[in-house]
Amino acid sequence: MTSNIVHSSCLDSKMTKHERQWYQSFTEAIERMYMRFLLVTTLYVMEPWERYLVLTIAFLVITLVTYSAIVFIPFHVANIIRSTVPILTDVLLY
Amino acid sequence: MTATKKSEQRSMNPTHTESSREEFEETPTWTAVVTVLGYAILSALGWLRDFLRNVGLEEKKTSHDPNPKDFVPLYQSYECFYTRNLYTRIRDVFNQPIASVAGAKVDVMERVSDDFNWTFKFSGKKIPSINLGSYNYLGFAENSGPCSNQAIKSIEKYGLTTSSTRHELGTQKYMVELETLMAKYLSVEDCIAFGMGFATNALNIPALAGKGDLIISDTLNHTSLILGARLSGAVIRKFNHNDMKDLETELRNAIIHGQPRTCRPWKKILIIVEGVYSMEGSLCKLPEIIALKKKYKAYLYVDEAHSIGAIGSHGRGVVDYWNVSPDDIDIHMGTFTKSFGSAGGYIAGKKSLIDHIRIHTHSGCYCPSMSAPIVYQIISALSIIMGLDGTNDGQKRIKQLARNVRYFRRQLVDMGFIVYGNDNSPVVPVMIFMPAKIAAVNREMLKRGCAVVTVGFPATALTESRVRFCLSAGHTKEMLDDALKAMDEVGHLVSLRYSKRNPPLRWNELNRTDYENEYFSC
Numbered sequence: 188m189t190s191n192i193v194h195s196s197c198l199d200s201k202m203t204k205h206e207r208q209w210y211q212s213f214t215e216a217i218e219r220m221y222m223r224f225l226l227v228t229t230l231y232v233m234e235p236w237e238r239y240l241v242l243t244i245a246f247l248v249i250t251l252v253t254y255s256a257i258v259f260i261p262f263h264v265a266n267i268i269r270s271t272v273p274i275l276t277d278v279l280l281y
Numbered sequence: 282m283t284a285t286k287k288s289e290q291r292s293m294n295p296t297h298t299e300s301s302r303e304e305f306e307e308t309p310t311w312t313a314v315v316t317v318l319g320y321a322i323l324s325a326l327g328w329l330r331d332f333l334r335n336v337g338l339e340e341k342k343t344s345h346d347p348n349p350k351d352f353v354p355l356y357q358s359y360e361c362f363y364t365r366n367l368y369t370r371i372r373d374v375f376n377q378p379i380a381s382v383a384g385a386k387v388d389v390m391e392r393v394s395d396d397f398n399w400t401f402k403f404s405g406k407k408i409p410s411i412n413l414g415s416y417n418y419l420g421f422a423e424n425s426g427p428c429s430n431q432a433i434k435s436i437e438k439y440g441l442t443t444s445s446t447r448h449e450l451g452t453q454k455y456m457v458e459l460e461t462l463m464a465k466y467l468s469v470e471d472c473i474a475f476g477m478g479f480a481t482n483a484l485n486i487p488a489l490a491g492k493g494d495l496i497i498s499d500t501l502n503h504t505s506l507i508l509g510a511r512l513s514g515a516v517i518r519k520f521n522h523n524d525m526k527d528l529e530t531e532l533r534n535a536i537i538h539g540q541p542r543t544c545r546p547w548k549k550i551l552i553i554v555e556g557v558y559s560m561e562g563s564l565c566k567l568p569e570i571i572a573l574k575k576k577y578k579a580y581l582y583v584d585e586a587h588s589i590g591a592i593g594s595h596g597r598g599v600v601d602y603w604n605v606s607p608d609d610i611d612i613h614m615g616t617f618t619k620s621f622g623s624a625g626g627y628i629a630g631k632k633s634l635i636d637h638i639r640i641h642t643h644s645g646c647y648c649p650s651m652s653a654p655i656v657y658q659i660i661s662a663l664s665i666i667m668g669l670d671g672t673n674d675g676q677k678r679i680k681q682l683a684r685n686v687r688y689f690r691r692q693l694v695d696m697g698f699i700v701y702g703n704d705n706s707p708v709v710p711v712m713i714f715m716p717a718k719i720a721a722v723n724r725e726m727l728k729r730g731c732a733v734v735t736v737g738f739p740a741t742a743l744t745e746s747r748v749r750f751c752l753s754a755g756h757t758k759e760m761l762d763d764a765l766k767a768m769d770e771v772g773h774l775v776s777l778r779y780s781k782r783n784p785p786l787r788w789n790e791l792n793r794t795d796y797e798n799e800y801f802s803c
Contacts, residue, residue: 227717
């Protein structure tokens with residue numbers, strides 16, 4: 188489907204070369220990136236409902252990891268600093 | 282000139298030392314990781330779909346065995362899981378029906394599918410495209426010309442079939458003519474021809490080896506050789522692809538330790554290699570194998586299915602390419618399917634060997650003999666190649682193929698694709714690695730007018746899928762340029778330029794005068 192768009196845009200581009208220059212290469216690059224994304228993640232061979240399922244699961248996993256990172260990392264970092272820095276200063280001074 | 286006189290005049294140097302490199306670039310790590318992850322995602326989805334099908338939420342579209350109690354289930358291995366869940370998703374790029382002669386150009390019939398490749402309907406449209414998938418190395422797959430005229434005349438004279446096996450009434454005059462001509466072509470004493478190339482291997486290796494023998498075969502040998510070796514009942518050992526040290530180790534171990542339990546010496550040791558390996562594009566290292574064979578007194582069987590007619594300055598196969606004496610190889614085997622545009626296979630060698638095969642081959646009493654038009658196609662193609670018809674059309678074809686191969690391969694390598702194999706082999710595999718790209722490359726190339734063959738598991742290793750171009754003497758320079766332009770665009774769209782040795786270049790960035798000078802000079 189995306190390849191059709193790219194190929195037809197290649198054909199159209201030969202006819203209106205003047206208008207092609209500023210936005211067409213940008214859309215072609217976007218289409219190419221989308222095609223490569225589909226191929227690398229093998230979404231290209233999946234049926235539409237499978238694509239939604241895989242993307243949903245991937246999105247959920249990424250959200251979960253990001254949430255844990257944002258909520259818990261500052262607390263853990265502060266905890267570590269609080270528990271080691273006084274001991275370090277004691278060791279270094281004496 | 283007899284065969285013995287010719288052997289004294291040969292040296293062991295190959296005729297193409299300048300550029301007979303053979304390269305197998307390593308898979309880039311990132312690509313390998315992504316490929317394996319891609320297969321993992323698809324396998325997980327496959328388990329989900331299988332679960333849905335078993336539970337009943339989805340309809341079972343394959344034939345399924347009823348799994349009765351106390352019976353071993355029919356479908357167990359990974360290959361069936363793969364066929365159901367991965368192969369079927371991209372099934373429209375495999376087994377594509379064609380609607381014309383599969384020459385340099387072919388008409389591919391267009392198919393549409395409503396239910397994701399479980400069923401197909403023909404739309405009626407024929408897509409004319411450049412044929413880069415047929416093993417048409419010398420361009421003899423034509424439906425007009427001297428070969429087809431001779432084949433048609435032979436039907437009028439001999440009919441279509443003898444309806445008999447070779448041991449009964451199947452040995453027609455044209456079979457004897459073909460066999461003597463083939464023996465003369467290969468500079469050996471005698472030759473025997475069979476109706477099917479696969480069967481030549483599968484049914485004749487049992488006649489040559491048996492219990493108490495050892496067969497040492499290359500890991501990447503064709504299925505017909507493996508089947509023949511298994512049917513023979515001999516012990517089979519493998520050596521790594523084209524690895525002469527490994528072969529020597531295997532030979533030494535075999536001779537030192539003998540047969541497995543009894544430690545008796547082997548009755549004979551048979552080394553089986555191929556001339557050109559069709560999935561890798563590599564050539565076997567014949568002089569080194571012959572040196573090993575003579576040192577350890579083993580026998581050598583060379584399967585020249587893809588190399589006869591296509592390799593070598595006179596088209597006589599790997600024997601011609603490496604410039605070795607044909608007497609050093611005990612059993613020459615080849616097929617007529619690839620370079621001669623016909624069907625069938627042959628085995629050639631010393632007269633005593635061929636006499637033994639004539640009596641003991643399984644196909645002698647079970648298979649009907651070859652049909653007249655097929656044999657006359659081979660005879661006329663052979664006469665053209667050998668120059669017996671008075672023109673130099675044969676040499677022109679061989680040179681055209683060599684020129685096409687060098688032109689095409691060099692440009693692909695310089696564009697940054699990973700291309701396996703020897704520089705001179707007409708089989709050009711370009712690596713794709715990822716499963717989804719197999720379908721994408723095939724569909725995009727067909728849209729741009731090139732019919733190519735993309736292969737994945739089980740023909741290759743799971744993570745080493747590739748697109749395999751088969752060049753032909755029938756391809757003109759314009760066709761090759763169109764194919765390279767299409768491959769360049771598809772490679773850019775799908776991102777196939779993996780090579781680390783050559784930087785990725787677009788086709789119009791290459792210095793094409795260099796290649797064209799080479800093309801027109803030789």
